[in-house]
Amino acid sequence: MSKKQSFLTKYIFSQDHKVVGVQYMILGLLMALVGGYLAYVFRYQLAYPNQSIPGYGVLEADKYNSAVTMHGTIMVFWVAMPILLSGFGNYLLPLMVGAKDMAFPKLNMLSFWVFFVSALTLISSFFVPEGAVGGGWTTYPPLMANPGFTGVGWGAPLWILAVALEFASMLMSGINFLTTTITMRAKGMTFFRMPLFVWMANVASLIFMFSVGPLIAGALMLLADQLFAVGFFLPEKGGDPLLFQHLFWFFGHPEVYVLLLPALGIVAEIITVFSRKSIFGYKMIIYSVLVAGVLSFLVWAHHQFVSGIDPRIAAPFGLTTILISVPFAITMFAYIASLWGGQVRFSTAMLFAISMIVEFLLGGVTGILNGATASDIYMHDTYFVVAHFHYTLFPIVFLTSFAGIYFWFPKIFGRFMNETWGKIHFWITAISANFVFLPLFFVGIAGNHRRIYDPSLFEHLKDFQYLHVISTIGLFVLIGAQVPFILNFFISMFKGKKATENPWEANTLEWQAPSPPGHGNFITDPVVHRWPYDYSLENTEKDWCPQTEAI
Amino acid sequence: MENKSKTKLLALILFIASEIMFFAGLLSAYWVIRSQIPNWPPPGQPRYPLEVTAFNSIILFSSLATLWMAEKKLSLKRNYLSWLIVTVAAGSCFLIIQGVEWFRLIQQGMGLIGNVYGGLFYVVVGVHALHVAAGLSVLIYLLLKSLKMKTAMESDSLQLGKVYWAFVVLLWPFIYVGLYVI
Numbered sequence: 001m002s003k004k005q006s007f008l009t010k011y012i013f014s015q016d017h018k019v020v021g022v023q024y025m026i027l028g029l030l031m032a033l034v035g036g037y038l039a040y041v042f043r044y045q046l047a048y049p050n051q052s053i054p055g056y057g058v059l060e061a062d063k064y065n066s067a068v069t070m071h072g073t074i075m076v077f078w079v080a081m082p083i084l085l086s087g088f089g090n091y092l093l094p095l096m097v098g099a100k101d102m103a104f105p106k107l108n109m110l111s112f113w114v115f116f117v118s119a120l121t122l123i124s125s126f127f128v129p130e131g132a133v134g135g136g137w138t139t140y141p142p143l144m145a146n147p148g149f150t151g152v153g154w155g156a157p158l159w160i161l162a163v164a165l166e167f168a169s170m171l172m173s174g175i176n177f178l179t180t181t182i183t184m185r186a187k188g189m190t191f192f193r194m195p196l197f198v199w200m201a202n203v204a205s206l207i208f209m210f211s212v213g214p215l216i217a218g219a220l221m222l223l224a225d226q227l228f229a230v231g232f233f234l235p236e237k238g239g240d241p242l243l244f245q246h247l248f249w250f251f252g253h254p255e256v257y258v259l260l261l262p263a264l265g266i267v268a269e270i271i272t273v274f275s276r277k278s279i280f281g282y283k284m285i286i287y288s289v290l291v292a293g294v295l296s297f298l299v300w301a302h303h304q305f306v307s308g309i310d311p312r313i314a315a316p317f318g319l320t321t322i323l324i325s326v327p328f329a330i331t332m333f334a335y336i337a338s339l340w341g342g343q344v345r346f347s348t349a350m351l352f353a354i355s356m357i358v359e360f361l362l363g364g365v366t367g368i369l370n371g372a373t374a375s376d377i378y379m380h381d382t383y384f385v386v387a388h389f390h391y392t393l394f395p396i397v398f399l400t401s402f403a404g405i406y407f408w409f410p411k412i413f414g415r416f417m418n419e420t421w422g423k424i425h426f427w428i429t430a431i432s433a434n435f436v437f438l439p440l441f442f443v444g445i446a447g448n449h450r451r452i453y454d455p456s457l458f459e460h461l462k463d464f465q466y467l468h469v470i471s472t473i474g475l476f477v478l479i480g481a482q483v484p485f486i487l488n489f490f491i492s493m494f495k496g497k498k499a500t501e502n503p504w505e506a507n508t509l510e511w512q513a514p515s516p517p518g519h520g521n522f523i524t525d526p527v528v529h530r531w532p533y534d535y536s537l538e539n540t541e542k543d544w545c546p547q548t549e550a551i
Numbered sequence: 552m553e554n555k556s557k558t559k560l561l562a563l564i565l566f567i568a569s570e571i572m573f574f575a576g577l578l579s580a581y582w583v584i585r586s587q588i589p590n591w592p593p594p595g596q597p598r599y600p601l602e603v604t605a606f607n608s609i610i611l612f613s614s615l616a617t618l619w620m621a622e623k624k625l626s627l628k629r630n631y632l633s634w635l636i637v638t639v640a641a642g643s644c645f646l647i648i649q650g651v652e653w654f655r656l657i658q659q660g661m662g663l664i665g666n667v668y669g670g671l672f673y674v675v676v677g678v679h680a681l682h683v684a685a686g687l688s689v690l691i692y693l694l695l696k697s698l699k700m701k702t703a704m705e706s707d708s709l710q711l712g713k714v715y716w717a718f719v720v721l722l723w724p725f726i727y728v729g730l731y732v733i
Contacts, residue, residue, distance in 0.1 A: 104558075171569060174565075175565050182561060184558075210572050212569060212572070212573075213571070213573030213575065215576070216576070218576065221670075221674060224663070230665070230670035231665050231666075231667055232580070232584065232667055232670060232671075238588050238667045239667050240583060240584055250576070
């Protein structure tokens with residue numbers, strides 16, 4: 001760049017996709033601290049009911065509801081979405097397809113700042129009269145439509161506003177991803193030479209864009225209920241509370257795949273590099289994901305098996321729910337097959353990637369029990385469900401993000417993160433996470449409803465209180481394990497070992513650019529000759545072949 | 552430049568696709584609630600204005616035709632401005648008549664509070680009106696720009712404006728038939 005940039009245009013109001021990506025990641029990590037703090041507060045209450053919580057005080061019942069609601073909201077919309085899709089997507093997608101920047105850099109900058117405002121809006125709802133919303137992250141009416149309940153006064157409209165802004169921001173990102181991928185690929189970069197992460201980010205964006213509309217419609221009507229007391233979702237006024245559940249889950253379930261797909265993309269890139277093998281079944285993975293993308297629109301009502309929907313509707317949704325596990329089972333097997341027989345290098349990034357596969361499988365398998373209507377009617381709204389989706393979302397959001405951060409850190413900042421501290425971070429995180437979530441399966445089967453403020457009040461749960469204590473102590477360890485990560489992140493940014501262009505000996509295009517890449521990414525425009533997974537070919541000196549290398 | 556405008560068109564189409572899903576959600580919500588209320592319209596409530604809106608729909612549709620003419624004239628390098636002005640006038644007319652109808656309905660006692668029948672009308676028709684207003688501002692912006700430049704504008708920007716306007720207009724029959732006619 002010939003123009004000299006001031007600090008403000010380079011790092012704050014930047015149109016460079018890489019800076020925007022890092023901004024998303026850092027804001028997402030900061031929000032994770034808020035979400036983690038909330039988890040600490042309500043887990044403390046669950047293990048040691050009604051005691052004063054260090055760093056908070058006594059947690060009242062209505063504030064407990066707010067804490068749980070905001071924890072879910074923040075972790076899904078302000079941590080998972082920005083880090084996985086917008087963060088890694090913005091940083092990697094143009095680099096991986098060999099573009100100089102996004103198709104619409106200004107729109108990209110705008111999307112981050114809209115997201116920033118949405119985060120402020122959400123945080124501000126903690127400080128309004130009656131506090132943040134407490135109706136659960138699914139914001140079901142009639143609880144959320146009636147001003148008589150927790151946090152509906154101010155918190156609920158602010159929640160809707162924040163979510164709407166966040167979705168506007170994600171929509172801008174998604175449009176940018178798709179247009180960039182379709183129109184700005186480097187010479188020779190055919191669709192079936194694109195890295196899996198690019199495929200996954202695009203399918204995720206498509207799923208998001210096609211599912212978000214009905215939720216916005218529902219949210220608009222919910223807002224009208226809150227502000228003007230219309231009664232769209234209040235039965236006594238002729239409305240229908242079930243309608244909102246349909247509109248919410250029509251978006252809410254595809255949203256799961258909006259988070260899962262970029263995570264699967266990140267894991268695919270990492271396991272191929274560190275097992276020095278090509279990915280197994282590249283096209284099969286892509287087709288599976290496309291099928292899953294379509295199916296993801298046909299499973300939503302499995303969240304409503306006990307909401308009073310017609311059993312004739314429940315049965316087909318149970319079937320599609322079991323069906324959608326097939327493409328993901330194929331993908332998981334393809335990943336395991338990619339590891340098989342490889343020369344595995346156990347770097348911190350690789351450890352996190354493998355642990356993601358292992359822990360996500362546990363989450364996926366327990367999902368079958370929720371998808372089958374018969375067992376779901378018993379499990380529904382218990383801690384079993386909570387344990388299930390934390391076993392899917394914790395690996396998707398945190399294990400994968402850590403894997404990605406350790407892996408691409410040398411590219412982003414031109415320096416390595418410390419591997420020893422990275423491995424300490426990994427082992428404590430991966431093990432303690434199981435202590436947090438595994439006990440919840442058992443509490444759930446024992447009949448602990450997921451929204452109970454004080455489990456010690458129930459006779460049948462008294463024998464299981466020790467499981468809550470184990471879970472909470474696990475959480476203390478898990479949160480403590482993030483201290484070395486945070487220190488490692490910031491110290492390595494300035495003092496870490498310097499990285500070369502391609503420190504992991506990887507093939508994808510981002511490793512052909514300098515570390516860190518300047519504005520405009522590549523020194524010479526890359527020309528692509530092969531797919532990204534040529535590792536350990538026969539008759540070659542080195543065991544990798546960058547995509548730019550002629551055949 | 553050729554490529555950039557194609558990229559913009561692609562982005563716009565993606566945006567419109569998500570908008571279609573938004574209206575699909577809104578209209579299905581309308582049908583779900585309506586199917587559960589036996590008397591439609593409920594007693595004491597005015598009927599949604601069928602006849603005036605039929606006339607208004609014709610105005611909206613002719614605005615799409617005039618915009619199409621403007622684009623055609625522009626591609627032939629003839630005077631397109633008058634067609635664009637007619638389009639903007641027709642679009643504004645539609646919004647004004649809608650607004651007048653809203654006031655009439657409010658006077659006839661179709662309120663929002665506790666009234667699902669009225670609420671559905673105001674939300675669905677109101678959201679569409681906002682989209683018309685957005686499309687109209689784009690057209691007015693293009694009009695002012697080409698009046699200021701005194702040279703013909705690039706056909707690309709008019710094409711983008713037309714695609715969005717076509718979306719807004721072609722969406723209307725679904726709302727008109729769903730809410731007013733049936």
